[in-house]
Amino acid sequence: MHSESKGSKAVKWILIGISFLFVFLMLVLPLITVIAESLQQGFAVYAEAVADEYTVKAVLLTLEATVFAVAINTVFGLFAAWALTKFRFKGKKLLSTLIDLPVTVSPIIAGLIFVLTFGRQSPIYPLLQELDIKIVFAVPGIILATIFVTFPFISRELIPVLEAQGTDEEEAAALMGAKGFTIFRRITFPHIKWAFLYGIVLCAARAMGEFGAVSVLSGHLRGKTNTLPLHVEILFNEFKYVPAFAVSSILVMMAIVILIIRSVVEYIGKREKDNVR
Amino acid sequence: MKKANKRVIPGFGLSMGITISILSIVVLIPLASLVVFTTGMDIGEILSTITRSRVLASFEVSFITALIASLINAVMGVVLAWVLVRYDFPCKRLLDGMIELPFALPTAVAGIALTSLTADTGLIGGFFAQFGVKIAYTRVGIIVALVFIGIPFVVRAVQPVLEKLDASYEEAAGVLGASRTRIFWKVIFPEIRPAVFTGFGLAFGRCLGEYGSVVFIAGNQPYETEITPLIIMSELQEYDYASATAIALVMLLVSFLILFLVNLIQIRNAKILKGGN
Amino acid sequence: MKKNILSLTLAATVLLTGLTSVTGCSSDKGSSSGEKITLTNVSYDPTRELYESYNALFAEHWKEQTGQEVEITQSHGGSGKQALEVANGLEADVVTLALEYDVNAVRDAGLIEDGWVSEFGNDSAPYTSTIVFLVRKGNPKDIQDWDDLVKEGVGVITPNPKTSGGARWNYLAAWAYAEELYSGDEAQVKDFIKKLYQNVLVLDSGARGSTTTFVENGQGDVLLAWENEAYLSIQDYPDDYEIIAPSISILAQPSVAIVDGVVDDRGTREVATEYLQYLYTDEAQRIAGDNYYRPSNEEILKEYADVFNLNINLVTINDFGGWDEAQTKHFTDGGVFDEIYEKSE
Numbered sequence: 001m002h003s004e005s006k007g008s009k010a011v012k013w014i015l016i017g018i019s020f021l022f023v024f025l026m027l028v029l030p031l032i033t034v035i036a037e038s039l040q041q042g043f044a045v046y047a048e049a050v051a052d053e054y055t056v057k058a059v060l061l062t063l064e065a066t067v068f069a070v071a072i073n074t075v076f077g078l079f080a081a082w083a084l085t086k087f088r089f090k091g092k093k094l095l096s097t098l099i100d101l102p103v104t105v106s107p108i109i110a111g112l113i114f115v116l117t118f119g120r121q122s123p124i125y126p127l128l129q130e131l132d133i134k135i136v137f138a139v140p141g142i143i144l145a146t147i148f149v150t151f152p153f154i155s156r157e158l159i160p161v162l163e164a165q166g167t168d169e170e171e172a173a174a175l176m177g178a179k180g181f182t183i184f185r186r187i188t189f190p191h192i193k194w195a196f197l198y199g200i201v202l203c204a205a206r207a208m209g210e211f212g213a214v215s216v217l218s219g220h221l222r223g224k225t226n227t228l229p230l231h232v233e234i235l236f237n238e239f240k241y242v243p244a245f246a247v248s249s250i251l252v253m254m255a256i257v258i259l260i261i262r263s264v265v266e267y268i269g270k271r272e273k274d275n276v277r
Numbered sequence: 278m279k280k281a282n283k284r285v286i287p288g289f290g291l292s293m294g295i296t297i298s299i300l301s302i303v304v305l306i307p308l309a310s311l312v313v314f315t316t317g318m319d320i321g322e323i324l325s326t327i328t329r330s331r332v333l334a335s336f337e338v339s340f341i342t343a344l345i346a347s348l349i350n351a352v353m354g355v356v357l358a359w360v361l362v363r364y365d366f367p368c369k370r371l372l373d374g375m376i377e378l379p380f381a382l383p384t385a386v387a388g389i390a391l392t393s394l395t396a397d398t399g400l401i402g403g404f405f406a407q408f409g410v411k412i413a414y415t416r417v418g419i420i421v422a423l424v425f426i427g428i429p430f431v432v433r434a435v436q437p438v439l440e441k442l443d444a445s446y447e448e449a450a451g452v453l454g455a456s457r458t459r460i461f462w463k464v465i466f467p468e469i470r471p472a473v474f475t476g477f478g479l480a481f482g483r484c485l486g487e488y489g490s491v492v493f494i495a496g497n498q499p500y501e502t503e504i505t506p507l508i509i510m511s512e513l514q515e516y517d518y519a520s521a522t523a524i525a526l527v528m529l530l531v532s533f534l535i536l537f538l539v540n541l542i543q544i545r546n547a548k549i550l551k552g553g554n
Numbered sequence: 555m556k557k558n559i560l561s562l563t564l565a566a567t568v569l570l571t572g573l574t575s576v577t578g579c580s581s582d583k584g585s586s587s588g589e590k591i592t593l594t595n596v597s598y599d600p601t602r603e604l605y606e607s608y609n610a611l612f613a614e615h616w617k618e619q620t621g622q623e624v625e626i627t628q629s630h631g632g633s634g635k636q637a638l639e640v641a642n643g644l645e646a647d648v649v650t651l652a653l654e655y656d657v658n659a660v661r662d663a664g665l666i667e668d669g670w671v672s673e674f675g676n677d678s679a680p681y682t683s684t685i686v687f688l689v690r691k692g693n694p695k696d697i698q699d700w701d702d703l704v705k706e707g708v709g710v711i712t713p714n715p716k717t718s719g720g721a722r723w724n725y726l727a728a729w730a731y732a733e734e735l736y737s738g739d740e741a742q743v744k745d746f747i748k749k750l751y752q753n754v755l756v757l758d759s760g761a762r763g764s765t766t767t768f769v770e771n772g773q774g775d776v777l778l779a780w781e782n783e784a785y786l787s788i789q790d791y792p793d794d795y796e797i798i799a800p801s802i803s804i805l806a807q808p809s810v811a812i813v814d815g816v817v818d819d820r821g822t823r824e825v826a827t828e829y830l831q832y833l834y835t836d837e838a839q840r841i842a843g844d845n846y847y848r849p850s851n852e853e854i855l856k857e858y859a860d861v862f863n864l865n866i867n868l869v870t871i872n873d874f875g876g877w878d879e880a881q882t883k884h885f886t887d888g889g890v891f892d893e894i895y896e897k898s899e
Contacts, residue, residue: 015364020368020372023376026421027375030391033394075295076296076300079291079292079296080292080296082292086286093540098300100539101532101536103430103479103482105308105482105532106509106528107487107489109506112521113307113311115642116314117306119642120642120663122310136643136644137642137645148304148307152479164468171285174285183286183287194437194440205377205381208381209381209382211384211385212489216635219629220630220636221627221629222629234599236762238600238603239786241790251382254381259377263370263373331895392767393771414755414773497714498756507717510717511716514635514717515716516638517886517887
């Protein structure tokens with residue numbers, strides 16, 4: 001890489017140019033539109049929409065669902081990636097396909113299946129009633145749907161990396177008598193650190209923005225089961241164009257905060273690595 | 278315990294147990310209830326539901342737009358990942374951070390923002406309208422929305438693998454006098470191919486099922502720009518659960534098949550790679 | 555090894571179910587214990603401001619009458635979707651939806667008793683609306699009535715009646731006009747409707763989507779809209795749009811009903827009944843009028859004569875033989891609406 005020819009330099013800048021153009025047109029411009037619309041009627045209207053009691057409750061619910069989704073998917077992702085890459089067994093392809101499936105299931109279908117499983121038409125509904133457990137049209141349903149749509153995000157990030165790394169190092173360590181957790185912490189984790197971080201960020205970002213599945217499951221109870229994206233939808237449907245965009249901009253900012261945290265962690269991590277060298 | 282000699286690395290039971298139980302609760306049981314619900318219908322009924330000309334036309338619309346969008350995503354995703362991993366340039370961190378933003382924006386908001394940009398009164402749409410090209414309310418509009426929601430999948434799948442990839446390979450090839458395009462196709466691409474396929478598969482599946490953003494930009498003309506999830510939604514609005522679940526099941530099977538194929542290719546690739554070592 | 559897997563699976567399952575039930579219990583129980591009573595009203599999209607004002611009025615009234623505090627939780631969404639959610643277990647004490655057909659869906663799930671339509675006055679529709687045209691200022695295409703919509707070069711925006719309950723009224727209003735025009739010759743009526751929908755540029759999934767398409771994105775020349783929603787649009791952009799009332803339209807009757815299955819379970823029948831009954835009082839009727847819904851009380855409606863065009867000839871759903879018949883004929887799969895989109899071109 002040190003001796004780049006003139007041709008490759010041109011390629012470099014062309015590719016960078018394409019990347020910036022693409023990201024600007026496809027990703028940044030829509031966001032600018034959101035922010036511009038939200039400030040259309042001045043800052044006071046914006047502040048009012050953001051500070052609204054129901055908006056605040058929606059933010060809290062969204063955070064709750066996101067935290068649950070990230071926590072459960074982290075546990076799942078680590079174990080699933082470990083199982084899928086460190087061992088050989090029958091049905092591996094099937095298992096890994098099933099893990100990916102939720103991403104490709106239409107959000108509407110995702111909501112529908114939970115309604116069919118836990119709703120009034122379901123055979124277990126009387127039992128849930130008896131135990132006074134509410135799943136659909138209550139917070140647990142929202143959390144379940146959020147976990148569902150972000151299900152493979154963490155394992156998906158880890159699997160390619162672990163696959164590329166192979167199993168030699170772990171096998172060697174195991175033969176030398178190291179315990180499972182030690183192997184994971186000392187050998188595997190350093191390899192997957194960054195992929196893991198990407199996975200969490202991806203999962204958190206997607207969890208916050210999930211709309212379709214949650215919308216089928218939430219019941220839209222104002223102040224109780226409305227997440228931020230649902231609150232946006234409701235405002236929009238109520239002909240409150242500007243507040244709807246103002247509330248969306250909160251989501252954009254939450255995403256930006258997560259991304260900044262990621263960059264900082266990444267930066268510190270990479271600097272440490274350089275120092276060790 | 279016959280197989281155990283192959284499994285030197287500990288933790289198989291633990292990781293499989295946790296993987297399968299979470300998978301069952303979040304994915305398998307709910308999906309099974311969809312299948313159970315459909316078995317209540319007889320085959321003829323299901324077939325006549327899913328072969329109605331309007332439903333077939335929607336399959337075509339969904340399939341073609343999703344395919345084109347994920348091809349664009351695959352190409353742009355590789356370019357972006359490449360640029361982010363291999364080059365240094367100003368604002369790199371910023372560009373990197375932008376990638377997940379489409380996830381955080383609720384799809385409905387994304388749809389509204391993209392529509393207002395690409396309608397012939399909008400910033401981008403107005404530009405293209407001069408040449409007689411319509412974006413919003415055509416299939417092109419659907420593709421734009423799908424590219425928006427699918428791009429992070431490919432970038433984030435390819436990026437970690439590229440990062441792990443040893444640059445010494447290419448340097449060696451470069452020293453041996455191979456041209457840059459040749460190096461890319463012969464040395465780099467085989468390495469990242471599984472990741473590209475994964476990203477492509479996930480993006481494709483996600484695009485196939487996307488609802489929230491597409492309904493705003495599509496125009497929803499029957500036979501022209503009506504997508505399958507919209508048909509499911511309209512069946513639900515008519516309280517026709519049977520038709521909705523039948524169509525949903527078809528989509529589910531298609532997603533499953535796509536993912537299964539992707540995983541087959543990926544695992545085969547992994548084997549080839551290992552064999553090569 | 556096998557035993558190991560089994561026990562771990564079990565442990566993980568217990569852990570997860572425990573987790574779900576903990577969050578399940580922490581969520582609101584919503585029972586009517588003691589002095590404070592809660593009520594859930596599941597409604598459709600643009601009624602929020604109406605019910606926000608009304609809920610305050612009712613809470614005051616209820617406190618005066620019984621000394622009890624009442625807290626009302628609102629839920630808004632597409633009418634059909636809301637009905638579906640109630641049928642699937644969303645605990646609503648009352649539903650206030652866009653059309654009778656949606657309430658019937660809740661009835662069919664066994665949650666509302668037969669005969670709910672006659673439980674409250676005016677077919678259980680405390681306020682009504684109708685379908686009007688929203689056109690761009692100055693009415694450049696000179697759109698005055700339904701027959702102007704089928705002219706070449708007129709772009710129409712309306713939601714899909716299959717996905718939007720409210721849009722079924724749009725379709726039926728056009729049908730009523732054509733039926734009058736061709737004195738009931740169904741082939742010609744269908745032809746008229748077909749031409750109308752051929753002029754539809756964007757068939758959004760909901761009323762709000764259509765409004766955005768027409769207002770924000772500048773598509774089309776005329777938007778078919780509920781009267782109250784058309785007023786909301788010109789409220790935001792008074793200089794850009796005007797409302798045109800066609801010669802014939804339909805009386806849109808948003809229906810209210812008590813969800814018997816839920817109120818009996820929660821013991822809230824009394825307050826739920828009063829909640830809906832009170833909608834018919836003069837004060838509540840004025841709140842409806844202020845939110846651009848037509849009060850069902852004729853006297854109060856007259857107070858709003860300067861807002862609403864009272865000369866439109868309004869047909870009702872009964873002219874179509876009731877909702878079940880209209881639904882089967884026009885909107886189910888293979889119905890007339892599918893027919894006009896059949897690929898014959």
